[in-house]
Amino acid sequence: MADHDHTEPPSDTALRVKALESLLLEKGLVEADTLDAIIQLYEHNVGPQNGAKVVARAWSDPDYKARLLADATPAIAELGYGGVQGEDMVVVENTSDVHNLLVCTLCSCYPWPVLGLPPVWYKAAPYRARAVSEPRAVLKEFGVEIREGVEVRVWDSTAELRYMVLPERPAGTEGLGEDELAALVTRDSMIGVALVEST
Amino acid sequence: MNGIHDLGGMHGMGPVNPETDEPVFHADWERRVFALMMAIPGSVYNIDEFRHTIERMEAAEYLSTSYYEHWLHCLEVLMIEKGQFERAELEAAWSNAASAANGSA
Numbered sequence: 001m002a003d004h005d006h007t008e009p010p011s012d013t014a015l016r017v018k019a020l021e022s023l024l025l026e027k028g029l030v031e032a033d034t035l036d037a038i039i040q041l042y043e044h045n046v047g048p049q050n051g052a053k054v055v056a057r058a059w060s061d062p063d064y065k066a067r068l069l070a071d072a073t074p075a076i077a078e079l080g081y082g083g084v085q086g087e088d089m090v091v092v093e094n095t096s097d098v099h100n101l102l103v104c105t106l107c108s109c110y111p112w113p114v115l116g117l118p119p120v121w122y123k124a125a126p127y128r129a130r131a132v133s134e135p136r137a138v139l140k141e142f143g144v145e146i147r148e149g150v151e152v153r154v155w156d157s158t159a160e161l162r163y164m165v166l167p168e169r170p171a172g173t174e175g176l177g178e179d180e181l182a183a184l185v186t187r188d189s190m191i192g193v194a195l196v197e198s199t
Numbered sequence: 200m201n202g203i204h205d206l207g208g209m210h211g212m213g214p215v216n217p218e219t220d221e222p223v224f225h226a227d228w229e230r231r232v233f234a235l236m237m238a239i240p241g242s243v244y245n246i247d248e249f250r251h252t253i254e255r256m257e258a259a260e261y262l263s264t265s266y267y268e269h270w271l272h273c274l275e276v277l278m279i280e281k282g283q284f285e286r287a288e289l290e291a292a293w294s295n296a297a298s299a300a301n302g303s304a
Contacts, residue, residue: 006286006290007290007293007294009275009293010293010296010297012300013228013268013271014226014227014228015293015296015297015300016271016275016293016296017228017231017232017235017271018228018231018296018299018300019289019292019293019295019296020232020235020271020274020275020289020292021231021235022292022295022296023284023288023289023292024235024239024278024283027283027284029238029239029240029243029278029283030234030235030238030239031238034234034238035231035234035235035238036234038233038234038237038238039230039233039234042223042233042237043223043224043230047223084237103207105205105206105207105208106204106205106206106207106254107204107250107253108266116223117223117233119217119218119221120218120221120225120265120266121215121216121217121218123266124215124266125206125209125212125262126212126213126214126215126216127215128206128207129206129207129208129209129210129212130212130215131207132207132208133207133208138215141214141215142215142217156207159246159247159250188217193217
């Protein structure tokens, strides 16, 4: 495929990105202010703290949980979250009988509005290759032992559809309010590679 | 399309190796590539074209480059294919960026 009449791209990736950015700015395809606003939004405002609030609400309000499991996209929008990479959401519930795990074997589809941008391991070959063929071994590497008899369900995201795990509420959290519950919920627990601990 | 991106079930990929306290971006250029991809108007290309351009990457290159390097490759290829700029203009931008970097060194 390589065309040897062409100059090869610089080996310094940062330089290559600078060149592309300058060209796109020059062509008027992007604007500098927009770029800065996008970075601010995804680096600081969108992240797993959003999904944690959805989980805490579901643990606290059975009617909300029912709506979330029946049709997740509008239920998540009730808390103000939605948009790019979260247009069609499905929430899968962990119970004493079922443990859910999310992956995108083909690329790196991930529910941005509730979890933010995905970690490197989620996008890299080992997790994508192995989550579907040996999920229990992968979970063990994350320190999660799933009991015999508990079914492990692996959800492979599609181009449009995104999943989020509703983790099991840990014992001993009966007296906690939504904010305190949300503080216990980690990104990994909403991907399914961790359990939520009570402390 | 069956291709190297279709990783589900593939053997020999090694351990998952999650990173502790991982930052959202690992380098400033990752921030810039992410923002460029998001900022280019949807009328220029759609998400399926974006994904397909990554899926067309040469297999060895796909496996040996990172997620945001895939995005960079994709934007370069797709913008040329969509007629937004010529390959020669991109090469000129590479050489300008290199000169600017050398000048400030």
